[in-house]
Amino acid sequence: MAHGRRAPSSHPDRNDTEHYREMLAAFMAKKGLRSTKQRDHIVEAFFAQPDHVSIEELLARVRERDPAIGYATVYRTLKLLTESGVANERKFGDGLTRYELADDETHHDHLICLECQKIVEFEEPEVERLQEEIARRHGFVVRSHKHEMYGVCPDCQKKAAARQGRN
Amino acid sequence: MAHGRRAPSSHPDRNDTEHYREMLAAFMAKKGLRSTKQRDHIVEAFFAQPDHVSIEELLARVRERDPAIGYATVYRTLKLLTESGVANERKFGDGLTRYELADDETHHDHLICLECQKIVEFEEPEVERLQEEIARRHGFVVRSHKHEMYGVCPDCQKKAAARQGRN
DNA sequence: ATGTGTGCAAAGAGTTTGCACAGCC
DNA sequence: GGCTGTGCAAACTCTTTGCACACAT
Numbered sequence: 001m002a003h004g005r006r007a008p009s010s011h012p013d014r015n016d017t018e019h020y021r022e023m024l025a026a027f028m029a030k031k032g033l034r035s036t037k038q039r040d041h042i043v044e045a046f047f048a049q050p051d052h053v054s055i056e057e058l059l060a061r062v063r064e065r066d067p068a069i070g071y072a073t074v075y076r077t078l079k080l081l082t083e084s085g086v087a088n089e090r091k092f093g094d095g096l097t098r099y100e101l102a103d104d105e106t107h108h109d110h111l112i113c114l115e116c117q118k119i120v121e122f123e124e125p126e127v128e129r130l131q132e133e134i135a136r137r138h139g140f141v142v143r144s145h146k147h148e149m150y151g152v153c154p155d156c157q158k159k160a161a162a163r164q165g166r167n
Numbered sequence: 168m169a170h171g172r173r174a175p176s177s178h179p180d181r182n183d184t185e186h187y188r189e190m191l192a193a194f195m196a197k198k199g200l201r202s203t204k205q206r207d208h209i210v211e212a213f214f215a216q217p218d219h220v221s222i223e224e225l226l227a228r229v230r231e232r233d234p235a236i237g238y239a240t241v242y243r244t245l246k247l248l249t250e251s252g253v254a255n256e257r258k259f260g261d262g263l264t265r266y267e268l269a270d271d272e273t274h275h276d277h278l279i280c281l282e283c284q285k286i287v288e289f290e291e292p293e294v295e296r297l298q299e300e301i302a303r304r305h306g307f308v309v310r311s312h313k314h315e316m317y318g319v320c321p322d323c324q325k326k327a328a329a330r331q332g333r334n
Numbered sequence: 335a336t337g338t339g340t341g342c343a344a345a346g347a348g349t350t351t352g353c354a355c356a357g358c359c
Numbered sequence: 360g361g362c363t364g365t366g367c368a369a370a371c372t373c374t375t376t377g378c379a380c381a382c383a384t
Contacts, residue, residue: 034358034363055348070366075349091258095348095374111307122301127294131316134289139321140278146315149298154306201338201383222373237341242374262349262373 017047020086020101027084041065042077046087050101052110052119058099092119092148109147115156184214187253187268194251208232209244213254217268219277219286225266259286259315276314282323 024043028035045061046053059074078099081087088102092112107128108121127147135142152160191210195202212228213220226241245266248254255269259279274295275288294314302309319327 032359032363036358036364038365068366072350072367073365076364079350089260091260093256093258097348111302111305113307114310120305120307122305124297124301127297130291130294130297134291135278135316135318138278138287138289139324140280140287140316140318141324142316142318143281144317146313146317148314149302149307149309149312151302151307151309151311157306157308199338199384203339203383205340235341239342239375240340243339246375264373 017050020047024081024084024086027086028080033080038062038066038069038073039077039080041069042074043081046078046081046099050087050099051121052090052092052098052100054096054098056096088144090146093150107145109149111149111151111153113153113156114150115152115159118153118155120153184217187214191248191251191253194253195247200247205229205233205236205240206244206247208236209241210248213245213248213266217254217266218288219257219259219265219267221263221265223263255311257313260317274312276316278316278318278320280320280323281317282319282326285320285322287320 027033041062042058045058045065049057049061055071055074055078058078059069059071062069062074078087078089081099082089082102085102087099090098090100092098092110094117108123109127111120111122112118113120131145132142194200208229209225212225212232216224216228222238222241222245225245226236226238229236229241245254245256248266249256249269252269254266257265257267259265259277261284275290276294278287278289279285280287298312299309
C-alpha cells in the first residue's frame with residue numbers, strides 16, 4: 001500500500017489522508033454521487049479528528065462552519081464514508097456509534113477508562129498474529145476485529161488514591 | 168475460587184451454576200430484594216442458556232412458562248443479574264444487548280460470523296497475558312475486556328463457494 | 335402493614351426514513 | 360431538467376421509567 005504507517009493517536013497530516021480522499025472520490029464517482037459543501041465540511045471535520053468521533057461531536061464541529069447542517073446529513077455522510085471504506089464504525093459500551101479512519105494496515109485497539117471515558121490506542125502485533133491463528137483453528141476467515149480493554153487509567157487511579165487519603 | 172473451570176460453549180450443569188445462585192442470593196439478601204416467581208423464571212431461563220442471550224430470546228423462553236411476564240421485568244432482572252456479578256452485558260455490533268454468565272475465571276472471547284451471526288467462543292491464555300502487559304505499559308488497571316473477531320465461518324464459506332460454482 | 339416487584343404504557347436516546355425543496359451535473 | 364442531497368420532523372428500535380396495583384416478607 002502506498003501510504004505510510006501511522007503511529008497510534010497521531011493525527012494524520014494532509015499527505016496521510018490523501019489516500020482516503022482518493023478512495024472516497026473513486027467510490028463517489030462509481031456510484032454517481034455528488035460533492036456538496038455539506039459533505040465537504042463533514043469529511044474535513046472527520047479527517048481533522050478521525051479517531052473515535054461521535055456523530056454529536058462531528059455535528060458540533062461542522063456547525064461551527066455551517067450552522068444549518070442537520071444531523072441526518074452527518075449520519076448519511078458517515079455511512080457513506082463507511083461504505084467507501086474510509087471510515088469504520090465502532091461501538092464502545094456507551095450506546096454511541098463512533099467513527100474512525102479505516103486503517104486496514106495499522107490495527108490499533110483500545111484501552112478505555114471506565115471513569116473518565118478516555119480512550120488510549122495501542123498496537124500489539126503479537127496479538128494480531130495469535131488472533132489469526134485462533135481464527136484459522138476455527139476455520140474462520142477474519143474480516144475485522146475489535147479488541148477493547150476496560151479499566152482505570154493512571155490519572156483516575158491517582159484521583160481515587162487522593163480521595164481515599166482525604167476520607 | 169470454588170467452582171470448576173467451564174469449557175467454552177458447554178452449558179453449565181446444576182453444580183456449575185450453584186456458585187452463581189449463591190452470589191445472587193447473597194446480593195439480594197444484602198439489598199433486601201425479594202424472590203418472585205417472575206425472577207425465578209427469568210433466572211432459570213438465563214442459567215439454561217447463559218451465553219449471548221438477548222432480552223428478546225429470554226422473554227420468549229420465559230413466556231412459555233408464564234405468558235404474562237412483561238419485558239420490563241426481564242430488563243430489570245437482567246440488570247439485577249449484572250449488578251450482582253452473575254451476568255455480564257455484551258454489545259456486539261447488532262444493536263442488541265446480550266447477556267452471558269460472568270465467568271471471571273474463564274475469559275472466553277468471540278468469533279462472530281458476519282453472514283449467519285453464529286457466535287463461537289474461544290480461549291487464548293496467551294492473549295490474556297499480552298493484554299495484561301499492554302495495560303501495565305499504559306498504567307491501566309484492567310477491569311474487563313472485549314475481544315471479538317468478525318469474519319466468515321466455515322459453513323458460510325462453503326455456501327459461498329457453492330454459490331460461486333452454480334453461477 | 336410495609337414496601338418491593340410487576341405490567342403496562344409512555345418517555346428517552348440514538349438512529350433511520352419520507353417528503354418537499356434546494357442545488358449539483 | 361433531471362436526479363441526487365438536504366433539512367426537518369416523524370418513525371423506529373431498543374431500553375428505561377412512572378404509576379397503580381399485586382404480592383413477598
